[in-house]
Amino acid sequence: MSSPQSSSADTSVSQLIVTIIPTLIIGAVYFIAFIAFRKVQKRVYEPRYTVETVPKDLKPHESPKGPFAWITNIFKKPTSYVVQEAGADGYFFLRFLLELFAVLILGCLITWPILFAINATGGNGATGLNSISYSNVSDKWRFLAHIFVSWLFFGSIIFLIYREIVYYTTFRHALQTTPLYNSLLSSRTLLLTEIPKNLYDEEELRLRFPPATNIWYARDYKQLQKDVKERKKLAGKYEGALNKVLTKATKITNKAIKKNEPAPEPANELNTYLKNGKKRPTHRLKFLIGKKVDTLDYGVERLGELNKSIAKDQENRDSNDQMPAVFIEFPTQLELQKAYQAIPYNKDFKGVQRFTGVSPDDVVWENLSLTATKRRIKKIIASTILTLMIIFWCIPVAVVGAISNINLLIDKVHFLKFIDKLPSFLMGLITGLLPVVALAVLMMLVPPFIKWMGSISGCITVQQVEGYCQSWYYAFIVVNSFLIITLTSAAASSVTSIIQDPTSALHLLANKLPKAANFYLSYFCLQGLVGPVAMLFQLVALILAQFLGKILDSTPRAKWNRWNTLGQPGWSTTYPGYELYMVITLSYSIIAPLIIAFAAITFLLFYIAYSYNLIYVLQPNKNDARGRNYPRALLELFTGLYLAEVCLIAMFVFGKNWVAVALEAVIGVVTLASHLYIKYTYLPLFDIVPISALKYASGDETYAYPMHDQGRKEIKTEGINYWDGGNELGEDSTTQEVLKTERQGSDTTATATAAGVAGDSDLSIKRNSDEDVEGKLPNVAGAAIAAPTKGVSWLTKFFNPKKETFDVVRNNMPAAYDNYIEYNPEFTRTAYNDPAVTDEEPHIWIAKDNLGLSEIEKNKALENGVDVSDENADFNEKGSIEYTGPPPSYEEALRV
Template sequence: MANSTQQTGSSTSAFVSTLIPNLIIFAVFVSLFIALKNKQTRVYTPRTTVPTVPKECQPDPSPSGAFAWVNHLLNKSQSWMIQQAGIDGYFFLRFLFFFATVCFFGACLILPILLPVNATNGKPDSKGFDIISFSNVENKNRFYAHVFCSWIFFGLIVYGIYRELYYYISFRHAYQTSPYIDSLTSTRTLLLTSLPKDLDDNETEIKALFPAATSVTFARDYKDLTKDVKERTKLSNKYEAALNKVINKSVGINMKLIKKNKELPEKTNEVESYIPEKKQPHHKLKPFIGEKVNTIEYAAEKLPELNEKIKTQQDEYLHAKSIGSVFLEFPSQLELQRALQAVEYYKPFRKSGTQAVSNATPDDIIWDNLGNSYYVRLGKKAIAVTVLTLMIIFWAIPVAVVGCISNINYLTEKVHFLRFINNMPHVLMGIITGLLPVVALAILMSLIPPFIKAMGKVSGLVTYQQIDLWCQDWYYAFQVIQVFLVTTCASAATSVVPAIINDPSSAMFLLAQNLPKASNFYICFILLQGLAIPSGALLQIVTLILSKILGRVLDNTPRKKWSRFNSLSQPSLGVLYPVYSLIGVITVCYAIISPIIIAFAVVAFALVYFAYLYNLVYVMGHAMDSRGRNFPKAMFQIFVALYLAEICLVGLFVMAKAWGPMALEIVMLVATMAAHLYLKWRFIPLYDVVPISAVYDAAGSENYHYPIDDQGKKEIAATGKSFWDGTTSPADAETVASSGKADASVHKPQPTFVGGEDNGESGHSVSMAALSHFFKPAENLNFQKTRSHMPAFLNETVEYTPEQVVPYLHPSVVSEEPNFWIGRDELGLSATLIGKSNGLLVSDENTEFNEKGKPEYTGPPPGYEEAVKA
């Protein structure tokens, strides 16, 4: 009897034991954030203080009040939020707000209905949260309440997905056709990989296929050059570190001699006066067995040789062998879109598996993967997929152990050596079954993303944007399979092991009955994600430690100190989306089975939203500009949650022999599948292309308007087909009919973005339309209205000087001779070392030593140029 009481009370004690520590952590972290926010501006508001942040991305200062920033940000306009958080950050916030809103309305619908249905006239032995869960229902007719609640709740989610995807496409097309984006080199450059053999290194044929292209640049094999550049980079890093080390150490020794009134060396400007040659920095030319050389002397001799060798190869870069990929630059986005939309309709491109990539900057390209043919790429992808699949399978072992721990007290009846657990206090039992597995699971999952990204590179992906999306796919799969499915099954199975051993035929029935009890673990999991994680994100504890403690020890050169202050952390959206998508999966799956979980999810999503609202505006730099591509992927991934929820309900109804509810839930499952297929057909083809009519419309043409009904789906297909058969696309046909010249009305897009605070919009920055407009996306989320909410800076165009034009060439081809930055000391050591540098670009400008003998910077490093968006 005592054992039974211990088991049934586990959910309550686990909840309390998880809630209290997380509340304490939340309170401590938030209190520290409030206390430090106005004092440590570099940590908590770097976007307002770091000079390298572009002016248009510098927000107004955060209000000084403890929580004044919350109201301050909530009252900002949508255009302001887009500008400050960036496109990708804005859509991540919109994703969080979507789930917070869905959970809020779901709670308003589900809790008043299902809590009484579950709690009344149930099983007499139910305890804790089990009383208000699906498992407490005995009357089969009550399951109709669960079915119809699922219909409304899941239907609301499906419609919400449709609405958000419609908005994303309108937004993407409006953003792409803005003057600012339209003027970027990356917007006018098309990458084609895996070219047919007859087109490889054949500029004449490429120009014949794409006559509008103004520049044709083939990717080439620079293996030897790349090897030399890597060697130079590695040696350059050693050289700069060694120069700074001997200067810093010599200055320190000199200060100690002065402090102790000891005699100073005769030549105070010579390193050898303070550090004998044997104690100066040395390194081995080969690991372990290589010759040991003086780093400064060797580098001063070797680097000029490498510079000359690299320069010779760079001058002959066009002689290298082409590797089957080409960059095409067009005079305008209009011509690029015509070409992009046509690629899939050219038969030789289809046969060779040619891939078209747009909106990629040179820094975004994974150059080593451009030489992969279609079949090589397929083989590499198969290897990467196999490795990750096996990893998912074997990763289930430690995750299953974590799941078992959450219900370990149920094993004591058959596993005798665990019976000591029954004697533990409720508080300790709660920590073991509640907090411990949640923390262990979070640590396990944090180890996965770097490996997934490495496998993405192995698979042959050609841009870092693609790797980020690859990571989002696979990390989401890991999260759903390991954190949800494996943990749920392990937790549910553990709770019924004794009963299954006694009566194996009852396994499926017992698992179905106990599946809702696994929700207790996820309530604890959501508490961790909703309290400790967002408060930790606000506190920026890692950044705080790095800047105030480790930074002072590790940053011993002017360049390191300059980089520490002027570099902002970047959000990895391919990692962030799956983490919070998982909370959505858990909430959707258990919303009907254990409704109380949805209340915790509302709080969790709200707190996470506020934390990232602050960080994306004031702390984090903008991630790579993927134009919000993670967002629609995340919206489609919600269907996984819907399928799992509906299948679980069908299974539970089958086990309960509730055939009517089962049939109705199957109807919902089929409807969800149909909606999923429709939305994929409707929206996926529109992700990366812009209808020609949108370009005309944005340019101020009065003869054609953006196709609101299908957002250009039919037109894009027609444009692609007409490119090769010589006919005129629908958009061009109408323009020609009215003006006589297809391109006469196409000029630079007109400045129509109001932006700022005066765009006619008020209230929450990322809120969806008012309830009365919720079911009218074509009227309220269309192309023109979306354009009116864009930031004003998008009216500007980027004007490139000849020096600022970044060519689409391998980084080793454009790699410049390195600059070396050392601290300028009063002893003249830096000047002496510059004189012995053998013509290398060594500089001590914008540096000095402080009164403690530590190097400081007073300006940017040598060769620094403000980045220009490509």
């Protein structure tokens, strides 16, 4: 049996080394494999360049061939290229990683020279990594250094948040004034929910918005939605079953021919290959208890019935009951913004919610029927459920936290004695790597549930659901991946001493809490050294592409989708993880400054990995949030500051250092004041575009972008003026000037950017410029800005973010954003109808066989009013399905 000294010995260095060694090895293996396969498996590692269906505007140049050339290539790309390839959402996430890396490097320069010296000579007798942490300081007056350093470092974080919020606001306004975004239907459409009964009358609505062109009222289509959902599900089941039996018939025939045996007769009868009909595919109408039916016979008959009933309901769509929501299209974004900014200043719209930038795909249609009261009740219920989940999830997470210090529990928990006999390597593995892996597995289960609760809570748009998920998931992981882990780790390391002397609890926690930072050093090792290279290597995607995909995909559509469908980033679940890294870093930045370097390296490596994937692998998200996740993430960083400040104050309270408590409270007050100021000043600016900015961008040189307040005062003025005559049709000639400016240029049709639902016959993109996509957007206001940053140093722009003006930011937009969009009037007429109203009959896609079976099934389906096609798909010599072209009625997805 080991002595108490051995069981309580400092293992921080061995724990870190034991974590670093395997993670370095795993990371190196992943990276070497990525380098080896990158140019061999282009569908996995460069699908944006390889897949033919990727729109031209989203197809990057081929990545450099050298093993490391792609890294230097990433850092050379200008802002305009990154925005073009990654989209605004991707660009801002990369900026998030890079800005945090930069501020953490600054943090090292601020904290290390002072705090390492203060801690190392603190005289508290700590060893290992703890010798350079807060826990090694015994003289309470030395903590003044920690306080003043925290003022500098936390102040730099607050300033970073402020300057980036200012930049995002300018960028968002500049983006919306580009011809591409200015002409988007979603940029010209206003969604109002919870409208009063008197506005159910279209004439009443048009009296308030004379410039409006199209108006779509949301209606109750519950039965139609149910039928469409059933049809879609049944079509997939029928298509899969039909392809399966055709494949079986083909392979049986091929096998007979290969063995020189007679083929089954009659060859053109499907039941011949299904044990005379005994092995026909079946399914139950309800899970487990439903009636069992023949999938092929029931499928084609029921699909025919659904096609007829759905078509009838779609024709009579205007007879359904109205819901308290309406979509209003305006001829230009200028008219839309005037109306959008005016809503709060009219008593008729009190309590009405307003949305812009919403595409048809972005709407959560089932929530449009909710009244304000119902939405409030559903939101309370969802919030209560999620709060309870956060609380009770602490139990399994607390166990993980205790494991990180399990060697210190051995004295009191006797059945764990065997652990103390393990080799130091295994002890480091258990206390370092095991808790990190267990924590990652636990966290994977949470985001889907939060998104579901977001829909239940009454969110109107997918963007709202994503924002809801980002905020709640962030709260969840801060509590369960940080607070509980930290507290249980510190408590576990002190439990023996506290039991012996309960009065020493506060002093021991103050001494042990800094040591919990050692767990997070291991955490950053795993995340930073393995996470980025694992993301690049994409082991799962490689296995699916080479092995499982070929086994799992049994229909031409599945094979087509496997090749042509690219992954999209999920920003609502991506941001919180990196916000958590920053919360951990901030909380321990003064207590254990070494963690700052580990976090900085982690952010840099993830920046490189995400840069590659967002340019060459992932496609921009279909629901374009215009980077809206970025300011939300920045504001949520205040949580990390609060926790760091509270943690320091608590440590000073434990040590009864009241002078330090008072001084640290100063930065806490500054943090709170800054947080409230930024939210009050900038939150109203994210979804609006200043009218003066739109007029200036259209070429009206009598206007200028209001850089001094970025449009804050102008919103109120324009909003009030709208109801005092500013909404008169034709009152402002600038509207016509905007339209005229947008339509200048050539008539060359460009390839559309994938992000919407309309077919290419519904929309075309016109080019105003033949510049390369890496070029800059010309300044449409007419003022020459060939060198927009001339005379303004980078240092001046850094400390005065408003020196990065509207023209400067707009000049960094991609040349592709100088294209404008023209929609087919037929598409526009029904664009914001419920998808159930415009849902088309399914086109079943099967492979063509040499036995004539596919032709027979096509005719049978046609008799029931179901479209089945065997074009562009057949069987190879092995009897496997192959596609030779796109699915029937395939249309490229376009921006909406």
